[in-house]
Amino acid sequence: MHAYRTHTCGQLRKEAVGQRVRISGWVNRRRDHGGLLFIDLRDHYGITQCVVEPDEAAFAQADRCRSEWVVTITGPVVARTPDTVNKENPTGEIEIRIEEINIESMAQELPLPVFGDMDYPEDTRLKYRFLDLRRERIHKNITLRSKVISSIRRRMIEQGFTEFQTPILTASSPEGARDFLVPSRMHPGKFYALPQAPQQFKQLIMVAGFDRYFQIAPCFRDEDARADRSPGEFYQLDLEMSFVTQDDVFAAVEPVLHGVFEEFANGRAVSPAPFPRIAYDESMLKYGVDKPDLRNPIVIADVSEVFARDDVEFKAFKNKTVRAIPAPGAASQPRSFFDKLNDWARGEMSAPGLGYIVFEDDGGKLAGKGPIAKFIPEPALSALAQKSGVKAGDALFFSADAKKDRAAALAGQARIRLGRELGLIREGEFKFCWIVDFPMYEWNEEEKKIDFSHNPFSMPQFDRAKFLALDQADKDTILGLKAYQYDIVCNGLELSSGAIRNHDPDVMLKAFEIAGYAREETETKFAGMLNAFRFGAPPHGGTAPGIDRIVMLLAGEENLREVTMFPMNQQAQDLMMNAPSDVTQKQLRELHIRVVQPETK
């Protein structure tokens, strides 16, 4: 018989009754009935109940066992009587009579119980991650993650993609996120950077003539964390294709994402492919964000011109962009509901407020109620109702600002809030869409200059000759430029960002010049890529869905830590391994590094 096990803890069924078996695992739970002792033994595969009575040889040893001790149990499989079968457990029709029990390892009193599914403090969970990972829910999530990655890999390979690895130690690049730097020992004062994404490498792979590349790629960005953004490192399904249009990329990615979501949806509905495409400008108008949650039925409308009418006397909204956010059925909400939203807008969103009108039925006609209703005569009220699609029983909130972007943003946040508070979000659905036609550039108000809006490597949607001829005087044209740049969004989460790339060195130099990079500077900083583009670069494009976010959605979790095996905390510390940590003077000397601590107050 094997030293540790003949079966796993999730394996034995009625058919095994009569066999003498051996299983090993952790003591999940111990139930001492005095005359009879139960031990539920747990491993990766399941839980098996084991039982021993006081007059049996193994009793004394079994009686010593405590939660999370690791033991090996040997004995015959016996059938349980019908009234003692546990239908909740796949092994619940049998149990093992303990003939021998061997203690492999003991456990101290636990800082965090494995059994049960209560919430525990984040720092305790992270410090004792190995215990946390034994718990059913997160153990399942991590296993799901592995299955999702296998499925993605299989689907990509089936579609003719080839997996390549790219360097982890590379060069720091301007633009984008803050880099993690790695000092060079052999080149004093110089640094490697960890890749924010294999962006340039995958484009070089295309130039090298490999087509349809993919990689489950680690990405490193030294930026602050969010619930849906891991500190430091995360994984992307990075992919790139040659000789493709935007439509070709969509056609390649949709079946993979749709397929993997269907596979693990467990009854939840998944948007059929092709996913709807929403232009960036349309998304900012209708949803107030560039990552709309389409499970939320609320659609924002622009009503600026209604408030501009001469018969509307509400001065606060004159000469402003005004967006209307319908709140279906909100007319029956108490006054506090409206006050709370207004407080939120004034506080958290630092807006002047969130006006509203409640629509009621007045003998077959719509009547407006609420603080600002008296400023709006009937014809204007009808125009509002018509533009926003509200009816009697609904409320209409208003977001107004002299700056269009701010009005849109507040409206977007209000839409999300209203959707949640009114219970309008349809759970159990995965609603995908593409956001397309992102602006190429945006105005940087602080530095009074033009910045790249998203990916500097995107191809502008503009005639090549005209693009090369652009200059400072064409600011409006430049800020109106769209790029072949697209995001995949699911349930309000940005799952991926991609683009048809700019493979033309002249257009690239011009694109960077517009964003304030002198030609020599671009030549130096992107030498590898520019140089490559001068030796025959194929038109190419791709995208990079976030693996962690995909798994988070499929696992139904709200935080990436629930689907990451060994995550860092929000301050980018690994509480289990104690990273980051001090290093020795010797190490620093070898790296030609001297530490200058920040001044303390």
Place this chain on the structure above:
RNA sequence: GGGGGCGUAGCUCAGUUGGUUAGAGUGACGGCCUGUCACGCCGUAGGUCGCGGGUUCGAGCCCCGUCGCUCCCGCCA
């Protein structure tokens, strides 16, 4: 860098208007119990109320500061 929330037993939490000796559940330990599967019953131990200062006759509670965790804003091509 900024804002919100939280911090009381190993763990999850309660703790009234500032008032005597800070409680419960769970876990640990001991005892009882032959069919449980969140077993049940009895008992014991377990506390720098995050830390420091202040107000007060008196602070877990109020004030100031500080630290930790978390969520959000900034940031994230």
